[in-house]
Amino acid sequence: MNLFAQEKGLALTGLFGFLLAGICAVWVVLYGGEVAPRGNVANAFSFDAALGVFLLSTAAIAPFSAMSAKGRVFFRWSYIILALYCYFAENVQNFRGVNPRFVKGAAPFDVTVGSIFTFVALLLVLCYLFLAVHYFRSKAYTAHPVLVTGIRYAMIAVLISFAAGIWISFNGGRTVGLHGNLIWLHGLGFHAIQAMPAVAWLVSRKTPSAQTRGNLVHIAGTTYILGLVSIGWQTYLGGSVQEWSLFPVIACCCFAVSLAAGAYAFFDKIRDSKGVRREWFG
Structure with missing residues (x-):
C-alpha cells in the first residue's frame, strides 16, 4: 500500500467502487441486468469498476503533482465527495429502474438526482483539470x-x-x-x-x-x-x-x-x- 500511502482516502474510495461492482455483478448473475423500466445494473457494474480503477490510478500519481498541501486536501476531498455522489446516483437509480443520466418522464426525485449528477460530472472535470495543470509546471517536472x-x-x-x-x-x-x-x-x-x-x-x-x-x-x-x-x-x-x-x-x-x-x-x-x-x- 506504499503506492497509495499519501492518498489513502482516494484509494479507499476507489476500492469502494470495486465492492459496489462486486455486488452488482452478483445481482446480474442472479437476476439479470435490466430493471424495468429503464435501469440496468450491468451499467452500474461497469461504472463502479471504471471509477474505482480511475480513483486508484489518480491516488497513485497525485503525489507527483508537486501540489501544495492545501491544494492536495482540496482536490482529495472534492473528488471523494463527488465520487461518492456518483456511486449513489449510478447504483441507487439503476436498481430503482431509472437511467441516472437521461431521465425521461420520471418523478421529481429522479429528475433532481439526474440534474445533480450532470452538475457533479462537470465538477469532476474541473477538479481534475485543477490537478492536471500542476503536472505542467516546472516544479513537478524538475522533481521527476x-x-x-x-x-x-x-x-x-x-x-x-x-x-x-x-x-x-x-x-x-x-x-x-x-x-x-x-x-x-x-x-x-x-x-x-x-x-x-x-x-x-x-x-x-x-x-x-x-x-x-x-x-x-x-x-x-x-x-x-x-x-x-x-x-x-x-x-x-x-x-x-x-x-x-x-x-x-x-x-x-x-x-x-x-x-x-x-x-x-x-x-x-x-x-x-x-x-x-x-x-x-x-
Missing part, C-alpha cells in the same frame, strides 16, 4: 522529469475522455450518426492514466541517458494521443471504429506503436534485472 512526462500525456488523454463524456451528455447518448460510438473514445482515454505512467516508471528506472528515456515516453504518449484523435474523428463522422477504413487503421497503428514502446520498456527492464542479479551473485 521522466515520470511527469508520462503523466502529462496521461492528463491530455484523460481530458480528451472527459470531453467525450461531455459530448455524450449533449448528444443525449453515446451513438453518433449511423455507427459512431463515443464510449470507445471515452473509455480508451482513461486507460492512459495506467499506461503512460507505467511506461515512464519503467524507463525512469533504467541507466541510459535522460534523453533516450524521454524519447521512449514521448513515442508512447504521442502515438496514444494520435490514436485517440483518430478514434474521435471516426466517431464524429458517424463511423464504427471496428471497420477497416482510414481512421480506424491509423488508430490501430498508433496504439500498436504505443504498446510496442511499453513492451520494449518492460522487457528491457526484465533484461536489466537479470543482468543485475547475475552481477550480484557472480
Whole structure:
C-alpha cells in the first residue's frame, strides 16, 4: 500500500467502487441486468469498476503533482465527495429502474438526482483539470522529469475522455450518426492514466541517458494521443471504429506503436534485472 500511502482516502474510495461492482455483478448473475423500466445494473457494474480503477490510478500519481498541501486536501476531498455522489446516483437509480443520466418522464426525485449528477460530472472535470495543470509546471517536472512526462500525456488523454463524456451528455447518448460510438473514445482515454505512467516508471528506472528515456515516453504518449484523435474523428463522422477504413487503421497503428514502446520498456527492464542479479551473485 506504499503506492497509495499519501492518498489513502482516494484509494479507499476507489476500492469502494470495486465492492459496489462486486455486488452488482452478483445481482446480474442472479437476476439479470435490466430493471424495468429503464435501469440496468450491468451499467452500474461497469461504472463502479471504471471509477474505482480511475480513483486508484489518480491516488497513485497525485503525489507527483508537486501540489501544495492545501491544494492536495482540496482536490482529495472534492473528488471523494463527488465520487461518492456518483456511486449513489449510478447504483441507487439503476436498481430503482431509472437511467441516472437521461431521465425521461420520471418523478421529481429522479429528475433532481439526474440534474445533480450532470452538475457533479462537470465538477469532476474541473477538479481534475485543477490537478492536471500542476503536472505542467516546472516544479513537478524538475522533481521527476521522466515520470511527469508520462503523466502529462496521461492528463491530455484523460481530458480528451472527459470531453467525450461531455459530448455524450449533449448528444443525449453515446451513438453518433449511423455507427459512431463515443464510449470507445471515452473509455480508451482513461486507460492512459495506467499506461503512460507505467511506461515512464519503467524507463525512469533504467541507466541510459535522460534523453533516450524521454524519447521512449514521448513515442508512447504521442502515438496514444494520435490514436485517440483518430478514434474521435471516426466517431464524429458517424463511423464504427471496428471497420477497416482510414481512421480506424491509423488508430490501430498508433496504439500498436504505443504498446510496442511499453513492451520494449518492460522487457528491457526484465533484461536489466537479470543482468543485475547475475552481477550480484557472480
